[in-house]
Amino acid sequence: GENVEQHPSTLSVQEGDSAVIKCTYSDSASNYFPWYKQELGKRPQLIIDIRSNVGEKKDQRIAVTLNKTAKHFSLHITETQPEDSAVYFCAARGSGGGADGLTFGKGTHLIIQP
Amino acid sequence: EAGVAQSPRYKIIEKRQSVAFWCNPISGHATLYWYQQILGQGPKLLIQFQNNGVVDDSQLPKDRFSAERLKGVDSTLKIQPAKLEDSAVYLCASSLLVTDTQYFGPGTRLTVL
Numbered sequence: 001g002e003n004v005e006q007h008p009s010t011l012s013v014q015e016g017d018s019a020v021i022k023c024t025y026s027d028s029a030s031n032y033f034p035w036y037k038q039e040l041g042k043r044p045q046l047i048i049d050i051r052s053n054v055g056e057k058k059d060q061r062i063a064v065t066l067n068k069t070a071k072h073f074s075l076h077i078t079e080t081q082p083e084d085s086a087v088y089f090c091a092a093r094g095s096g097g098g099a100d101g102l103t104f105g106k107g108t109h110l111i112i113q114p
Numbered sequence: 115e116a117g118v119a120q121s122p123r124y125k126i127i128e129k130r131q132s133v134a135f136w137c138n139p140i141s142g143h144a145t146l147y148w149y150q151q152i153l154g155q156g157p158k159l160l161i162q163f164q165n166n167g168v169v170d171d172s173q174l175p176k177d178r179f180s181a182e183r184l185k186g187v188d189s190t191l192k193i194q195p196a197k198l199e200d201s202a203v204y205l206c207a208s209s210l211l212v213t214d215t216q217y218f219g220p221g222t223r224l225t226v227l
Contacts, residue, residue, distance in 0.1 A: 042220070043218040043220050043221060045218070046217075100169075106154075107154075
């Protein structure tokens with residue numbers, strides 16, 4: 001089955017700086033890669049996603065890049081703000097003919113230092 | 115648009131007891147997922163339904179866990195009997211189609227003592 005590795009486990013950056021979180025996946029058939037933000041005690045919320053036919057996607061301060069050859073994808077947050085502090089999860093979904101649940105990484109705790 | 119609803123939000127039980135969780139997906143969403151999130155980890159898929167049929171239950175510990183989605187809408191997840199290692203947040207998610215965004219409910223935090 002799919003395996004998703006996520007790094008780093010904890011990332012501390014100064015407010016206003018950029019943050020980068022990286023993930024690798026094992027199943028070359030995976031075709032959808034969402035990123036979720038989870039605040040303490042809350043549900044995971046989708047912040048951005050990318051499909052395998054696209055190399056990069058941006059939404060204001062957030063961008064995701066995908067390298068299918070290397071099987072890795074990254075989340076980039078620019079001009080970080082205190083409200084960006086949370087745990088971020090990457091995930092991958094295969095093209096398993098309907099069995100398409102997400103496989104998640106272990107998460108990155110992003111800390112924005114004032 | 116109303117989100118995914120789950121109940122109860124919290125549950126504390128003794129080991130070997132039984133427990134059930136309920137999920138009401140977003141109206142019209144055909145695909146429903148149950149995930150288990152152990153503290154400090156990412157969610158892990160337990161079971162996926164398409165309408166009222168099971169699509170994937172390969173990671174469901176079937177000796178103690180069961181799930182159903184009668185009439186293709188609400189779903190229940192049951193654990194019988196519970197073990198200490200079942201302590202986790204159980205998240206329900208739904209999507210309009212299999213290929214669409216998954217929206218998560220608030221989860222049920224289970225503590226097994």
